[in-house]
Amino acid sequence: MRRRIASICLNTGLLAVSAVTIFPFVWMLMSSFKNADEIASVDQHLLPRVWTLANYRSIQEHFDVVRLFGNSLLLSVAITGIAVYTSLLGGYVFGKYRFRGRGPLFALVLATMMIPWAVVLIPRYTMFTGAGLQDSYASIIIPAAISSFGIFLMRQSMDNVPDEVLEAARIDGASELYIFHRIVAPLSVNAISALAIFQFLWVWEDYLWPYLMLTTPSKQVLAVGLTTFSGQYSTDYGGLFAATTVSIIPVVIVYVIFQKRFVAGAASAAVKG
């Protein structure tokens, strides 16, 4: 009985926390259907008094939302795929191979996580511009192709891959690439899911670097388009809410797809070492 009461209390608490977390998103969703007067009104209601799709129609006036949505989706999927692959590879090497300098090299990889991004922004800009990569997607994909956090996460998850299985595969004549793709990768699916979610979110939300590197409007990403709702003196909140609502759809889909694996993957990285 006591356990049941504790469980009810815990679930009620979690439900309350969930409600608090999700409420701003519900508010944003509902506000995206309100007109400017209702959004700015002192007397606020969750549900619109007058439902309108004007905010959604106005998105296209600010930027080509379909195009920018497609650009963001493509970049996010491409970078996530590449970064997850290189991270798994790096994690596998650091986790399962023994070689001279492994420790310092791994520490060096981790150290790159400590450098604030603002410090490298301008040198990186100069480097990529000098290489003639400005206004190309290569300038967005290349810096994100290798993730030190991803390597760290995958390195931690390698404890889930028994050495005995790898040895058995080698004895059976499997090549290193075969082992990596057919044994290590399937056994790391939880960590891959967790990293995929993180990586997708980072790329999807990334604003400043794509903004600086991409100059052709049709190549821009959705996160940059969203900022055009905020002007010098005021913000078009209705349009911003509508565009943001559209922009979080892929994030929700990715999370729904990977959520079961996500918790297990994140936990494995947290407790193993």
Next chain:
Amino acid sequence: MKTTRTLAAVLAAGVLMITACSSKPSGGDGVTDTTAAKGLPVAGATLKYDPNTLVNDGKPIHLDWWAWGNIPQIQAFADAYQKIHPNVDITVVNQPWDDYWTKLPLQLQGPKGPAIFNIHNSQHDNVIKYMAPYDIPVDQLAADYLNAKSHVIDGKIYYLDLGLMSGAIYYNKDMWAAAGLTDADIPATWDQFREVAKKLTVKDGAKLKQAGFNFNSSFSAFQAGMAYQLGQNMFAADGTTPTVDNPANRQVIQRFLQIYADGSGSKDFGTEATTSFGQGQTAMVYAWGWYEGTLRSQFPAIKFGVFRTPVPTAGATPYAYDRYNGESTVGINKNAPADQQAAAQDFLKFYLTDKADMKALDLSLGVFPAYKPLADDPEIKADPALQAYGDISRYIWPGTVPSTFEDNFTKMWQDILYNKVDPAKALTTAQQKIAADLAGKNFTSAEKLYPAYAPSN
């Protein structure tokens, strides 16, 4: 495995498809113009623009024009120009205000930056070294544009004001009528204003329900300008020493505090005056010209009127009514290819003489036109915010004043209202901080250019 390969193939196809849509070539849309004599009238007053010419010898050319707002009005200039010169393809690119000032200087360092770009005079130091001077005699610009000579650098102009923005009092017409007030009650002096604010205040017992006047969070907008009404400049006669801690600024502070002491407003009621006004909580606010556009777009239900900021003495023209700042004309990228720069210079002349589109831009920005042929335009005279200014020549431009003034006036007012700091002490602190901040800067005030300038200490 098959699925993975299929996904990879789809992804690769997507990348190819999107990268195939690359930026526009320097040749623009590929249209050639062969007709110089188009039979169009020459535009302009002193500065003329003759459209009956070939730009870039009629060969196709593409120009990027970066801007951060008012895109429909800016696009109108581009469309009108492209109609005359179909070989010139201008792409207006909407940029986010905040990070525009990070990206623009980086882009202007190389040849791939925009040929034309909007600038704000607060970013003068950030971009001036990348700007080409206007290929137009200064005298012609000075003849047609107010205040043009204040923008001369070594005999050349790199940008000038397209319009002048200042402050005025915005009032809620419904609240005004509900309080039994008419147009005859529009206050001319601060004493009258104080009484009107009382009438516009609504309380439920001791609780404020409607503020007669609210100046919360708009401290930096009025403090410097209101001291001008009392003959006090922002800088001493040397043009570099800030003059903040003085009786005029103390009087301004006391005047505003008195209104709150009357109960006509409160530091705790509507923490942002302009939002509170838009939400129908406040009857009067002081705001600059941009607010007119914000009210129309963000708070369309509010019926508002605008009147000139009151003055200390009835019937007497003050030293100046307020300060003003300019919204700037476009800049030309000096690192752009020569053909783009030449085309941009031609466009510039069109832009500076395109009366109709300039008027639309002025109205959308809420600025009084610097283009003199527009001064008496009926639409300009009918605009509530612009008509409120009255004689624009009685407003002072102190130059592109460093942000330390606004920052420290804001801090000063926050200390006074919320931290109970004595106004005199807060003013002294502001003076010290502003003086310290300016010590390392090479700034000279433009106050001396004001026709009625009189030095003050």
